[in-house]
Amino acid sequence: MKRSTIDLWVGIFVVLGVAALIFLAMKVGNLAGSKLQDPYPLSAEFDNIGGLKVRAPIKSAGVVVGRIESIELNPETFRALVKMRVDSRFSFPRDTFATINTSGLLGEQYIGLEPGADDQVLKPGEKMKKTQSAVVLEKLISQFMFSKAEEGPAKK
Numbered sequence: 001m002k003r004s005t006i007d008l009w010v011g012i013f014v015v016l017g018v019a020a021l022i023f024l025a026m027k028v029g030n031l032a033g034s035k036l037q038d039p040y041p042l043s044a045e046f047d048n049i050g051g052l053k054v055r056a057p058i059k060s061a062g063v064v065v066g067r068i069e070s071i072e073l074n075p076e077t078f079r080a081l082v083k084m085r086v087d088s089r090f091s092f093p094r095d096t097f098a099t100i101n102t103s104g105l106l107g108e109q110y111i112g113l114e115p116g117a118d119d120q121v122l123k124p125g126e127k128m129k130k131t132q133s134a135v136v137l138e139k140l141i142s143q144f145m146f147s148k149a150e151e152g153p154a155k156k
Helices: 001-027 135-149
Strands: 040-046 059-060 063-072 080-086 097-103 108-114 130-132
Touching: 040 097, 080 130
Parallel strands: 059 108, 097 130
Antiparallel strands: 040 080, 059 063, 063 080, 097 108
């Protein structure tokens, strides 16, 4: 009887471990349910979206206010067109600034909304005019290296 009790506890421990791994995988992959109430569509165009992914959060002041619905290339402007769903509890001014930011150790990218001061608000389906693309680390490093190379050898 002692052996079966130990087997039971080991089984419970394994089931709890698998459940914890599934929970963490859903959190990291942004697959957990979102609490958006009656979301409305917005869009924005960026020169470079970096590693931004569908279902990534949209945050304002650190609070999740929406999710990214789709990402596609605009064939006319050759810019990334990001379509978003924003919670209807939040209405943003027309001069809201959309930036692509990175957070956390895993480098999760998200869209940050910085509200402006316009009296009129963005209507459902409207495109944000003010955007800032993702900062690509490789591009910054190459610019630094080329600027150092142009300066020439260091003088002693």
